[in-house]
Amino acid sequence: MKSSVILPPPGRFCAEDLYLSKRWRRVQFLANEFWQRWKREYLLNLQQRQKWQRQSRNSQINDIVILQDDNSPRNEWKLGKVVEVQPSTDGMVRKLKLLVSDTTFEKGKLHTRATHLERPIHKVVTLIEAN
Known part of the structure; x- marks a missing residue:
């Protein structure tokens, strides 16, 4: 039973x-x-904020940065490499051109390609400084 x-x-x-x-x-x-x-x-x-107090290091080419994005969930902020800096008239860098890896999953395969983005300096945080 x-x-x-x-x-x-x-x-x-x-x-x-x-x-x-x-x-x-x-x-x-x-x-x-x-x-x-x-x-x-x-x-x-x-990200040190030194406005009007003292000079700090400008971002340079080959710096590694993290891109702050308020619209993406945690653990999805992207890392980027600075490929071009755009200083303003006072010599301070205000914009960066970054090389970012764009990864997509299509038809069961992972595709990665390099993408160039422009970001204002206050939306990135330097992680590793270039030497």
Whole structure:
């Protein structure tokens, strides 16, 4: 004789299931909070704001930067390499031309191509300075 498995009725959950569901939501909430604080506090500290106080290093060709993008989700900000700087009349760099890898997934294959973007200096953060 086979014994049949008795399942709980649909819509009813064990206390452990409710705990895990709440725990998962809490972990996701904390991860999002961490990311928001990291963007707001730490990442902005990497970009030094020296306006009218003292001279700082201008971005140079071959610097490696991260592109700040308010519209893309976390972990999708792109890295770029500075290929051209565009200084203003006062000699300070205001715009950068960047080489960025554009990756797409088409027909089961991963395609990568280089793309050039222009970004204002306040939307990028220098990670590695060129020597």
